[in-house]
Amino acid sequence: MSTVSERDFRQRVTEVIDAFAPARAAGGNAWGEGDDRVSVVAERSEGEAEEIARLRRYRAHLDDHGLSWVEGPATYGGAGLTTRHADLLRAVEAEHELPDDAYLRFSASTLCPTLLEHGTEEQRTGLLHRLRTGEVIACQLYSEPGAGSDLAGLSTRAERDGDGWRLNGQKVWSSGAHYSDLGLCIARTDQAKPKHAGLTTFLVDLRAPGVEIRPIRQLTGGASFDEVFLTDVHVPDSARVGEVDGGWRVVMTSLLHERSAIGREVGVDGALVDRLVDLARHVRQPIDDRTRDQLADVVVRAWAARLTTDRYLDRGATPGPELAMTKLLTTDLLRQMSDVAADVLGAGHVADTGEWGTYAWSELTLGLPGLRVGGGTDEILKNAIGERVLGLPKDAR
Incomplete structure (x- = not known):
């Protein structure tokens, strides 16, 4: 082939x-x-x-x-x-x-x-x-209650235990943990080293003794995120990914690929844009000039997001920090589509009239905050673009 x-x-x-x-x-x-x-x-x-x-x-x-x-x-x-x-x-x-x-x-x-x-x-x-x-x-086991955007400040510990490791800690916002078999977990293995060092990644069996998973109910009514509690969970050294104390590189690699996947596979589907146009056609007859301008802007931005992502990914090289842009373009486009749908629907966006294709847009609106946090918050990604792509002075730490 x-x-x-x-x-x-x-x-x-x-x-x-x-x-x-x-x-x-x-x-x-x-x-x-x-x-x-x-x-x-x-x-x-x-x-x-x-x-x-x-x-x-x-x-x-x-x-x-x-x-x-x-x-x-x-x-x-x-x-x-x-x-x-x-x-x-x-x-x-x-x-x-x-x-x-x-x-x-x-x-x-x-x-x-x-x-x-x-x-x-x-x-x-x-x-x-x-x-x-x-x-x-599989799913991620990265964020913690006290370490979200500052992921390197995590407190989950992994201590040597014979030919393996013993993990203790809590993870949160782990998408899909409740139906996953494995979790890619980052834990601190050396307390004495600087926070970005002394971290190691492991593949954790989510059915192992000591793993407890609690779904988090969301505004949409679904529960795609979970809390994961690790209590003396034994992980063999063969499940370690990367070098001991070298987990930060593994996590950065995974986040770059996650952001490229979000940019390429989520949110810029032409069918979703078509649905928004259909919504305006059926709710507003005729479509006024203001709504027409909003829809045109969505269509143009959708094409721009898709072409920008393709330009980054078709180079054949390893994804770099510029891929933070693809995730930002996607979440910003979805936010704009949500705003247009809300403007077109009015009260129908928050109160279900039973008409097909109308109140359904509220699920996108309520799910957006989670998408804007997953893969790195918008604010953190803007810092990454400014510092690592544009070469601007670093944000005050």
């Missing part, structure tokens, strides 16, 4: 996905037909287990045809193609009625490339293929 043309690849991918799910109606579903949810965060209050099971079946179907990791190395079950081919696969997926892939986003788009760079050969051969197919689902 390493020499397949883009045209032949798209044709093959279409045939494979057609065999699993029907194509979306041209131009999207007609107004009033199908599910009217517009959330970009996987946080179903019901039917979550069924959706994950269907997603695993879909990933297994792709794997049967050599498409579960298009841009991944053949050594670990990938097809060895380019990021452009991976984009083509996503484009075809967007044309079909497929399960929500957000449940595997960290596993596939963040942890896999992080393990490629920092993992051992045993971890790569044992996990990469299973993460891509959904056989194993």
Whole structure:
């Protein structure tokens, strides 16, 4: 497959996905037909287990045809193609009625490339293929009640225990921990070193003794975030990712890949923009000039966000700090879309009239704060761009 043309690849991918799910109606579903949810965060209050099971079946179907990791190395079950081919696969997926892939986003788009760079050969051969197919689902165990934006100030400890480690601490805002099998956890292994040093990352079995997971109910009614308590959790040294006291590099690598995934895979779906335009057409007749200008601005910004992300990621190099921009563009676009929907709907944005496709926009609005925090808050990302991309003086510490 390493020499397949883009045209032949798209044709093959279409045939494979057609065999699993029907194509979306041209131009999207007609107004009033199908599910009217517009959330970009996987946080179903019901039917979550069924959706994950269907997603695993879909990933297994792709794997049967050599498409579960298009841009991944053949050594670990990938097809060895380019990021452009991976984009083509996503484009075809967007044309079909497929399960929500957000449940595997960290596993596939963040942890896999992080393990490629920092993992051992045993971890790569044992996990990469299973993460891509959904056989194993993973999540982050980074933030803590006293260490959010200042992640290096964490207090979770990992102490030597024979041939392994013993972990104690609390993590919070861990997306998907309640349905995950593994957690990539950062803990302090040397109290005497500066806070960015003395940190080590581990793959923690979330079914191990001493792990307690408590879902956090959100404004949307869902519970995509969790608290995770670690009490004398034993982790073998073979589950350590990267060097002892070198965990900060591992975390920075994972965050760069997370931000690129958010920029590329979340929020700038053309179908969501089309839904906003349809909303205005059905609620406001005729569309006034002010609303028309707002919609035009959303369309232009959506294209700009997509093209900017492609420009950064198509270079073929390791993602850098400039990818903070892609995440900011995405969350800002979604905020703007939420504002336009609220302006168009008026009271219908906060009070359900029962009309299809209207009150559903409130889920996007209520889910946005979580998305703007995940992967680094907007404020922290702006500092990263200013200091590490533009070379501006560092913020006062």
